[in-house]
Amino acid sequence: MRTSRRLCAAALAALTIVGISAAPAQAAPPGNDTYPGAEVIATIPFTVSLDTSEATTDADDAELNAVCGAPAMDASVWYSFTATADEAYLADARASSYSAGVFVATGSPGTFSVLACGPGGAAWQATAGETYSIVVIDDQIDGGGNGGAMALTVDVAPPPPALEVTVSPTAQFDSRTGSALLSGTILCGADADFAFLEAQLTQRVGRLLIRGFGGTEVTCDGTTRPWTLEVIGDNGLFKGGKSATVTFAAACGVAFCSEYLNESTIQLRGGR
Numbered sequence: 460m461r462t463s464r465r466l467c468a469a470a471l472a473a474l475t476i477v478g479i480s481a482a483p484a485q486a487a488p489p490g491n492d493t494y495p496g497a498e499v500i501a502t503i504p505f506t507v508s509l510d511t512s513e514a515t516t517d518a519d520d521a522e523l524n525a526v527c528g529a530p531a532m533d534a535s536v537w538y539s540f541t542a543t544a545d546e547a548y549l550a551d552a553r554a555s556s557y558s559a560g561v562f563v564a565t566g567s568p569g570t571f572s573v574l575a576c577g578p579g580g581a582a583w584q585a586t587a588g589e590t591y592s593i594v595v596i597d598d599q600i601d602g603g604g605n606g607g608a609m610a611l612t613v614d615v616a617p618p619p620p621a622l623e624v625t626v627s628p629t630a631q632f633d634s635r636t637g638s639a640l641l642s643g644t645i646l647c648g649a650d651a652d653f654a655f656l657e658a659q660l661t662q663r664v665g666r667l668l669i670r671g672f673g674g675t676e677v678t679c680d681g682t683t684r685p686w687t688l689e690v691i692g693d694n695g696l697f698k699g700g701k702s703a704t705v706t707f708a709a710a711c712g713v714a715f716c717s718e719y720l721n722e723s724t725i726q727l728r729g730g731r
């Protein structure tokens with residue numbers, strides 16, 4: 460906000476110096492408002508700030524959004540980037556003054572293939588020599604205006620957060636409630652935006668297949684922590700003995716997620 464006020468004051472001063480004969484500044488869309496005018500990104504990391512308040516939207520934006528379903532494609536601006544290596548990249552527009560979304564696509568109008576899109580930014584796996592359109596839009600999730608102070612950074616994507624999970628081969632079960640208490644350890648990197656762990660437990664009891672499902676929050680601070688999860692049978696009580704479990708965990712950073720999947724047989728033991 461302070462920056463834009465300073466810019467306005469500077470523009471006003473310039474106008475005053477030129478004198479009253481100067482024509483009033485004509486509002487115009489930025490040069491990269493449309494696909495043909497896409498600004499070429501020559502080197503990575505690339506950072507740009509741009510006033511997109513006069514940028515417009517057109518049929519090319521609509522074609523991209525047929526895949527993604529953003530609430531709006533207002534104030535779109537176009538960049539073109541040819542990858543020099545097989546690498547994962549992140550186009551990050553979160554520093555913009557408005558609710559900016561990012562699309563990454565190959566192809567040209569009529570044959571666009573959207574590789575990634577999302578509010579705030581988009582990450583994708585690039586192929587050396589391939590040219591990508593990077594489009595920043597105002598998705599109107601903030602409910603008003605048209606563009607504003609757009610800020611875009613394109614760089615090599617950070618790796619997904621660290622994620623290491625163990626599942627204890629034994630679980631406690633409560634003979635009164637029939638619930639099972641699964642446990643293990645989890646290490647989740649501090650760079651994770653969010654993370655979760657879920658477990659499904661299946662046990663044959665007589666003629667019934669008892670199933671239960673549970674989930675727990677995960678603290679991501681780069682240290683190994685114990686986790687426990689109480690699973691209650693949806694259709695009966697768990698008993699002592701063997702049980703099949705499927706444990707799934709995910710930790711997601713700004714660009715990518717790490718995932719963990721374990722299917723194993725564990726032993727349910729009483730004692731609670």
Ligand SMILES: [Ca+2]
Pocket residue numbers: 491492493514515516517534535536
């Ligand atoms: Ca546009």
